[in-house]
Amino acid sequence: MNIKIIVIGKIRNEFIKAGVNEYLKRLLPFINIKIEFLPSFSELSEKIALLKEEEIILKNLRNGEFIITLDKDGEKISSEEFSKKLFKLPISQNSQITFIIGGIYGVSEKIKQSSNFILSLSSMTFTHEFALLILLEQIYRALKIQRNEPYHY
Numbered sequence: 001m002n003i004k005i006i007v008i009g010k011i012r013n014e015f016i017k018a019g020v021n022e023y024l025k026r027l028l029p030f031i032n033i034k035i036e037f038l039p040s041f042s043e044l045s046e047k048i049a050l051l052k053e054e055e056i057i058l059k060n061l062r063n064g065e066f067i068i069t070l071d072k073d074g075e076k077i078s079s080e081e082f083s084k085k086l087f088k089l090p091i092s093q094n095s096q097i098t099f100i101i102g103g104i105y106g107v108s109e110k111i112k113q114s115s116n117f118i119l120s121l122s123s124m125t126f127t128h129e130f131a132l133l134i135l136l137e138q139i140y141r142a143l144k145i146q147r148n149e150p151y152h153y
C-alpha cells in the first residue's frame with residue numbers, strides 16, 4: 001500500500017519531529033509511506049492563502065488517488081473502522097491513499113469537495129503538526145489492528 005501525506009507548513013517542534021520519525025520507522029517496513037510538506041501562505045489573508053494552498057495541493061494530486069482530507073468537522077470514526085477503511089478500500093495494492101492536512105486556515109472548500117472522505121480526529125482543533133503525529137499513530141494502530149497484533153489497547 002502507498003500512503004502519501006500532504007501537509008501545509010513545516011514541522012518546527014523537535015518533539016513532533018522525533019515522534020514523526022519514530023512512527024515512520026515503525027510503518028516503513030509494512031507501508032510505503034511518505035510525507036510531502038508544501039508551503040504555507042499564512043502570512044497572507046485567509047482567502048488568498050487558501051486559494052494559493054489549494055493550487056499547490058491540486059498540483060500534487062494524481063488521478064486515481066483515494067483522498068482523505070483531515071478536518072475537525074469531518075466524520076469521526078473508531079480506530080477499528082479506520083483500519084477497515086485503509087485496508088479494505090476497493091483499490092489495487094499499487095494504488096495511493098493521500099491524506100491532506102491543512103495549514104492555519106484549514107483547507108479550501110474545493111479541496112474538501114475533491115476528497116473521497118473527510119476525517120475528523122476530534123472536535124478539538126490541533127496544529128497541523130499535532131494532526132500529523134496523531135494521524136501517523138492512528139495509521140500504525142490501524143496496521144496493528146489489521147494484523148491482529150497486540151498494540152490496540
Ligand SMILES: C[S@@+](CC[C@H](N)C(=O)[O-])C[C@H]1O[C@@H](n2cnc3c(N)ncnc32)[C@H](O)[C@@H]1O
Nearest residue numbers: 070071072101102105106120121122125126131
Ligand atoms: C490549525 S488546523 C486548521 C484550523 C482551521 N481554523 C480550521 O478550522 O480548519 C490545521 C490542520 O490540522 C488538521 N486538524 C486540526 N485539528 C483537526 C481535527 N480535530 N481533526 C482532523 N484534522 C485536524 C486539519 O487538516 C487542519 O486543516
